[in-house]
Amino acid sequence: MRQSKMFIPTLRDVPADAEIKSHQLLLRAGYIRQVASGVYTYLPLARNVLHKIETIIREEMEAIGSMELLMPALQPAELWQESGRWYSYGPELMRLKDRHERDFALGPTHEEVITSLIRGEIKSYKRLPLSLYQIQTKFRDEKRPRFGLLRGREFVMKDAYSFHADQESLDETYNDMYRAYSNIFSRCKLDFRAVLADSGAIGGKDTQEFMVLSEIGEDTIAYSDASDYAANIEMAEVKTVYTKPDKPEKPLEKIPTPGQKTIAQIVDFLKADPVQCLKTLVLKADDEYVIVLVRGDHEVNEIKVKNLLGAETIEMADPEIIKTLMGADIGSLGPVGAPENIRILADNAVQYVVNGICGANENDYHYINANPGRDYRVDLYGDLRNIQEGDPSPDGKGTIRFARGIEVGHIFKLGTKYSEAMHAAFLDENGREQVILMGCYGIGVSRTLMAVCEQHNDDKGLVWPVNLAPFEVHLVPVNMKDEKQAGLTEKLYTELQKQFTVLMDDRNERPGVKFADSDLIGLPTRVTVGKKASEGIVEIKVRKTGEVLEVKQEDLSGTIANILAKLA
Amino acid sequence: MRQSKMFIPTLRDVPADAEIKSHQLLLRAGYIRQVASGVYTYLPLARNVLHKIETIIREEMEAIGSMELLMPALQPAELWQESGRWYSYGPELMRLKDRHERDFALGPTHEEVITSLIRGEIKSYKRLPLSLYQIQTKFRDEKRPRFGLLRGREFVMKDAYSFHADQESLDETYNDMYRAYSNIFSRCKLDFRAVLADSGAIGGKDTQEFMVLSEIGEDTIAYSDASDYAANIEMAEVKTVYTKPDKPEKPLEKIPTPGQKTIAQIVDFLKADPVQCLKTLVLKADDEYVIVLVRGDHEVNEIKVKNLLGAETIEMADPEIIKTLMGADIGSLGPVGAPENIRILADNAVQYVVNGICGANENDYHYINANPGRDYRVDLYGDLRNIQEGDPSPDGKGTIRFARGIEVGHIFKLGTKYSEAMHAAFLDENGREQVILMGCYGIGVSRTLMAVCEQHNDDKGLVWPVNLAPFEVHLVPVNMKDEKQAGLTEKLYTELQKQFTVLMDDRNERPGVKFADSDLIGLPTRVTVGKKASEGIVEIKVRKTGEVLEVKQEDLSGTIANILAKLA
Known part of the structure; x- marks a missing residue:
């Protein structure tokens, strides 16, 4: 191609509004231009690279027997009302009315459309399993679009959906997708990790995110320095085996701690060690208030609390309500003498804290030498904290380190979430009606382009891998x-x-x-x-x-x- | 591919809501499914065919040096306000507001976006000409979506835009596009005609439509039975050379014609020939009322009237106003004794009507033996009627026949319409600022798929051309x-x-x-x-x-x- 015929508007200066390297370089090197906040035009060089990424994706999807189709961006509100997401999705779902005042969504994803398609056509186990994908433009009205193509409002995605008669078949396709995704991101020359993204019911294997390691990533990943274990920090299981210090239990004592509220203040005031302190929180899980204890050097993990309780929702309790329930403000709370009608949950580490320090449920007072069982009740122990750097890796191999990552892919066992809500069922071999099991699998195509740029550049510009270079x-x-x-x-x-x-x-x-x-x-x-x-x-x-x-x-x-x- | 893994939901019965063959077959053979009125999912077989059509288009676009890019569907209202189309486009433009209440359009076409891109980057004649295209999803809120993919509300288009320093360069790219389009539709095995779509100022060569011949077409084409001449009937120039009948002019006579209003009624009532009658219309061109005369067997062509007058808009005058101006109702109007302040325009054929019949501008009265010049004034003669089957072809070769067609492509010399409104200018070799000349060129990709089906089927199903078959x-x-x-x-x-x-x-x-x-x-x-x-x-x-x-x-x-x- 003759460059005089191409449209490659390079820029000498770094655009003021581009915060990250890849965004700056894609603008400067004439690959993209912004049309509106979070909305971009892909100029010829970027369109060329997108094609190459799309081809890799298509090849790997075909290799695992997934069929390409193309669904529309315009989605009737009725479908989203059926699944319930019309009400729960919030302002990120772009909505519009047609000339007849009918409501539509601009698809950020296609579970509803494809479930409605499949339920109309697939009636028998003979037609299952089925795996379908598309490469298509998606819309999501981000509150704060940024980082160029990383968090845009209109973007290219590959989304795949699979349909199954049984769990084994879903597991198989999920594993196929895992391999295909690994191939795709390897072929795109990305340094990535497949990250556990949920510690939910079925063994923490229900959903994985493919994260490209990068300082500018918006998520923190906990990974092992000696194996391929990786998980979102909020999802990583803590397998630490604690040991009880070999020291005598001292008598419980209430002491004045005027104005001392945070762990840091208490540690300073009492010349104590954070591991000696107990953090006490009051959370609201569905309609129940619970007390949660973690060690002073740990962070409570709300998702783990939610999962332990089998709750649907979890949130911090309102400070006013806490005061009413506990008799003291946040910063002076503790398990000793807590109301009997409130369950106390504690992280496993708490069991090993001898002569602990905690709030006295009276403003400006703390207890020292508090010991579980003797001085306070714990109704339920569990893994309730975030993993930390230095913890042993949950798979038993190596030590946990942290890194930041850009999510470029996501595989997910949906189970019957949509098929149940939207009545997608089939007749099994015995003629009995069963709900179809589903999986969904996404790749941010335009985001992958940007992630490649973020990992392949130097101070002079972009440095394309050979197979993606325009x-x-x-x-x-x-x-x-x-x-x-x-x-x-x-x-x-x-x-x-x-x-x-x-x-x-x-x-x-x-x-x-x-x-x-x-x-x-x-x-x-x-x-x-x-x-x-x-x-x-x-x-x-x-x-x-x-x-x-x-x-x-x-x-x-x-x-x-x-x-x-x-x-x- | 194993069919058991494919998703090809065939139907035995003809779907009730599908009016035309291609739509019925694409549904029955498991190629497409409707998601909402005018909104479809392309199932794997159709997605496959779309890819093949897209590949043909890309090859032909590259062959003429057009570069592919990808513009967004979300277009800020500001751009459409600049061009003025935000106000003129009407309800076919799908509009929405983002979470910050900013207005957006869902692009039915991309003149605004690309003009705004180019004006920011192209400043010198050295960077011209430039030709860019995309294959992308478009949105148009049709009042009555129908015929499946033929008139949908979300559809795939190839749209190209070219930018030039001078007319010669624009002409060259336009001709390249003409050849590329001919190749594309030939390679898609379509029986098509390139049709003149405007008789405007620069020789009627400024815009051409590529029409696939089909009974179900929504447009009527006038074509020569002996050459490749083809035009929209409204656009076809009438080159008929009329001859004056060799008969004496009789005296003008006013006769009662109670209740006789239409040409058909007058012909019947007076045992006359339609060619003897004059149709008299009152039109409003911009702010001027004009009388337009055509022969009784002809249809007036408003676009030709508009062009003859150099007017921007044309419409039928309001009946009330006609009554006031002419002193009679529609059906009794005529040029004899018409008000002097109203210009009279006549089709060329009128000049050759000897002893004509026309309304007397008095209800229930007509004149017979009216002759131009002697009995009534004509201020301007011109080609003001639609062409008819049997007329000689305007290119001098053969006779005009009519056919119906499906528009699959359109090439258009925009000139400075958008670049002037949006200030896209460049510096010429002498450092003088000039407005960029533009062309735009569209292909309905999904519509092409449907047109192929419409031309390639039999009573058992679809019959794909080898190169497009899935x-x-x-x-x-x-x-x-x-x-x-x-x-x-x-x-x-x-x-x-x-x-x-x-x-x-x-x-x-x-x-x-x-x-x-x-x-x-x-x-x-x-x-x-x-x-x-x-x-x-x-x-x-x-x-x-x-x-x-x-x-x-x-x-x-x-x-x-x-x-x-x-x-x-």
Whole structure:
């Protein structure tokens, strides 16, 4: 492709509103432009890369027998009312009325549409399992769109849905998807982890997120330094085995602690160790208020509390209500003498705290030397805290470290959530009606593009992996007005195109501008045609390593092929 | 692909709400399903065909140097307000508000978005010309969606936009697009005509529609039976050379015609010939009322009147106002004695009407023997009528015939319509600011799919052209429970896939069901594995011709290759 015919509007300056590297570079290198907050145009170079990512996805989806279809963005409100999400989704669901005042949603996802399709067509176990996917534009009205394509309001997604007669079949497809996703992100040359995203009922294997490791990630991942274990910190199981300190229990004592409310203040005031302290929270799980205890150096994990109780919802109790229930304000709460009608839950670590410090349920007073069983009741122990760096990995291998990640994929066993609400059933081999089991599987396609940029760049610009680069070779004559250079360039352009995808910079720009643009755009190899054109010698620069080679024109194709193969 | 894994929900009955053949067949053969009025899901077979059409389009666009990009569906209202279309587009423009109450349109087309992109980036003649296209989902809130994908509310389009420094460059790209479009629709095996769609200022070559000939088409095309001339009937120039009948002018006479208002009534009442009558209309062109005369057997063409006057708008005058202006009601109007302050326009044919019949501007009275010049004034003659079957073709070759057509493509020289309204300008070689010239070029991708179905089917189902068929071969074992048949089928499935795309019907269905489904789905060749499997003999059926051949398994691939080559 001749660069003069392409539309690659590069920018010299870093755009003011772009906070992260990949966003800055995609703007500067002429890949994307913003149309509205969180809404972008993909210019030709980015459209090209999107195609390549889409092709990888299609190949891997086909390999596991998933069929491509295309569902609409316009979704009738009735379907969303059936599933209940019309009411629960909130302002992120973009809604509109048609000319007849009928309500529609702009699909952020397609569970309702596909469930309604399937329930109309699949009536027998003979037609199951079934796996369908699409690559399609999605809409989500983010409160604060940011980071370019990472958190946009209109974006390209691959979403897949599978339908099953039994759990075994769902598990199988889920595992196929896991492998396909691993292949896809590996082929996109991403450094990623598959992360456990739920510690729910069926063994914590019901949903996994594929996270690209990156400082700018919005999620924190706990991962093992010695295995492939990884989980959202909120989801990671704590398997620490605590030991009881070998020291005598002292008598419980109530002491004045004027104005001391936080663990940090108490530690300072009493010259104590945080591990000696008890954090006391009051939570509301569905309609029940419960007291939750964790050690002073730990953070309570509300999702674990919710799961332990089998509750649907969990939230912090209102401070006014806490005062009424406990007789003291937050900061002076504790389990000793807590009201008998409120259950006390404690993290496993609490059982091993000897002579603990806790609020006295009286403002400005604390107890010291509080011991479970002797001084206070615990109704239920469990794993109720967030994992921490340094904890042993739950899989028994290595130690937990933290990293930040960008979610690029998500696989999820939906079970009967939608099929039950929307009455998608089949007749089994015995003619009995059963609800279809479902799985759903998403990949942020435009987000993946951005994640690749975030992991593949340097201070001069983008550095594309060979298989995703919009072109493999950037052919750059130093001076198109020099007849020898122009002649050789045209010849090489014809020649190279037989074997490679080539972008030829035929613009009348200064060499400095061309080289800077070339580095920004980030194609794997640059062939510079300069003064030695008359001798038939050109220069190859490897974008990733900066390595520069002089080669004779007859060796050019072979050398480039070798370089690309090595880079791949 | 194994059919048991595919999702092809065929229907035995013709769906009640599908009026046309292609719509019925796409539903029955399991290609599409409706989600809401005018909103469809493309099931795997249709998605496959869409990909093939899209690939053809991409190849032809690339061949003429148009670059692919991807613009968003969500378009800020501000851009549409700048162009003015926010106010003029009407209820077909789907509109919504985001969570911050900002107005957005769901793009039915992208002139505004791309003009706003280009004006920000293209400042110099050096960067022109430029041609960009996308394949993207569009939205238009049709008042009455119908005919399946033909008139939907969400549909796939290819839209291209070009930008130029001068008219010559625009003309060149327009001609390139014309060729590319011709190639695309030829490669889609469509019987189509490129139709003149405007008789506007610059020679009637500013816009052409690509119409697929079909009885169900919503537009009427006038075409020559002896050349490639074709135009929308409203746009076709009338080049008829009239001759004046050789008969003496008789004296003007006013006669009572009680209750006779239409041409048909007058013809009957006076035993006259329609060619003897004058139709008199009062139109409002911008703010001016004009009288327009055409011959009794002709239809007035308002667009031609508008163009002759250089008016922006044209409409029928209000009956009340006509009564006030002319002194009589519609049905009794005529040019004789018409008010002097109203201009009289007449179609060229009127000049040759000797002893004409017209209303007397007095209810229930007509004049006979009215002659132009002598009895009434004509201020302006011109081509003001619709062309008719039997008229000579305007290009001088052959005679005009009418046909109905489905518009699948449209190429248009926009000129400065958007670039002027939105201030998209460049500096020319002399450093002078000039407005960019634009062209726009659309193809209805999903509509093209439907048009192909409309032209390629028979009473048993669809009959795909080889290059668009979702698979080339339908491999159908009569009985999968027969070991010999199943064994040979699996072997052939592996074998054939090396050379062809194959759909294998591995379902446990009765042969009748399989064959009926196979005909419905419409793949070019069917290979039936039946009783002679044990002898290594199978049957090939050519879907299009119905031809049936028995072949030995070793000759199968070669025979299919020959058949496909012949069909292509």
